[in-house]
Amino acid sequence: MTRLEARDVTLGYGDHVVVHGVDVAIPDGGITAIVGPNGCGKSTLLRALARLLTPRTGAVLLDGEDLHRLPTREVARRIGLLPQAPIAPPGITVGELVARGRTPYQRVLRPWSPADEAAVFSALHSTGLTSIRDAVVDELSGGQRQRAWIAMALAQDTPLMLLDEPTTYLDIAHQYDVLDLLHRLRTRQQRTIVMVVHDLQQAARYATHVVAMSDGRIAAAGSPAEVLTERLVSSVFQLDVRVLTDPVTGTPVVIPAAPPGGHHDRPVDPPRSTTEERNTP
Numbered sequence: 001m002t003r004l005e006a007r008d009v010t011l012g013y014g015d016h017v018v019v020h021g022v023d024v025a026i027p028d029g030g031i032t033a034i035v036g037p038n039g040c041g042k043s044t045l046l047r048a049l050a051r052l053l054t055p056r057t058g059a060v061l062l063d064g065e066d067l068h069r070l071p072t073r074e075v076a077r078r079i080g081l082l083p084q085a086p087i088a089p090p091g092i093t094v095g096e097l098v099a100r101g102r103t104p105y106q107r108v109l110r111p112w113s114p115a116d117e118a119a120v121f122s123a124l125h126s127t128g129l130t131s132i133r134d135a136v137v138d139e140l141s142g143g144q145r146q147r148a149w150i151a152m153a154l155a156q157d158t159p160l161m162l163l164d165e166p167t168t169y170l171d172i173a174h175q176y177d178v179l180d181l182l183h184r185l186r187t188r189q190q191r192t193i194v195m196v197v198h199d200l201q202q203a204a205r206y207a208t209h210v211v212a213m214s215d216g217r218i219a220a221a222g223s224p225a226e227v228l229t230e231r232l233v234s235s236v237f238q239l240d241v242r243v244l245t246d247p248v249t250g251t252p253v254v255i256p257a258a259p260p261g262g263h264h265d266r267p268v269d270p271p272r273s274t275t276e277e278r279n280t281p
Helices: 042-049 071-077 092-107 115-128 141-154 172-189 199-208 230-237 274-279
Strands: 004-014 015-028 031-035 057-063 079-082 162-163 190-198 209-214 217-222 241-245 252-256
Touching: 004 092, 004 190, 015 042, 015 209, 015 217, 031 172, 071 079, 071 092, 071 199, 079 141, 079 209, 092 115, 092 141, 115 141, 115 172, 115 252, 141 162, 141 172, 172 199, 172 274, 199 252, 209 230, 217 230, 217 241, 230 241, 252 274
Parallel strands: 031 190, 031 209, 079 162, 162 190
Antiparallel strands: 004 015, 004 057, 209 217, 241 252
8 A cells, every 4th residue: 555656757857857757656654765876866756755846747646646736735744854964943942943843734823732732742752852852953963953853754743754865974873873763653653754765784674665766767666675686786786796684683784795995807006196197198
């Protein structure tokens, strides 16, 4: 079953086509990871799923309806988005940022309600930020800031959450902290999560569904074990790899086949001095 899907979608910017006629169905209640090399169209596809980019052909469907024909407020009540590297307004506190997630529910004659406050409290509690509600976002660590943005998306109270590289710029501990949080949101709150990720190990460990992209097209889609094979990863990323099994999770682990420094057919020449460069014909 799927609530969000793309059918024959072509996407681009100006005269440049980035995504070519793709079909993507997001399984409900799971974590879908979109993976692929830089420039393959991952973030562009996510923008289309979030209604930030209008397809040139085809359509994105939400609950069977064309996403771009639905009222903006209605879409905001069903889809939450965490863009890549969001920037908080100067001086805003964690509580104030999270409260902005309730914007789709605000109207001129509808004051801040107990339901709004409950949603903000639940989002802060779920992300472990209750004790720093009054802290300024700009003064937090990278991991705490990312949690604050996720909490804002949670307060929006949408069944679908789209995240563009949610672990970017975080150290390894904070990366897994954020991914563990997303896993809990999926299992405990039945959220459907779509995230663009670069790390194949993280995709394999946390995703229930993987979409691999290459040159603006879908190379494969399915479970991590079905998609992250040696043949497909080598083809998509142009890198000879071996796929092992994680002894803890049983999920795929992708490693380069060559030892360090072994990806070149010949050794790299040492740098020449400026004098040598000038004297070389």
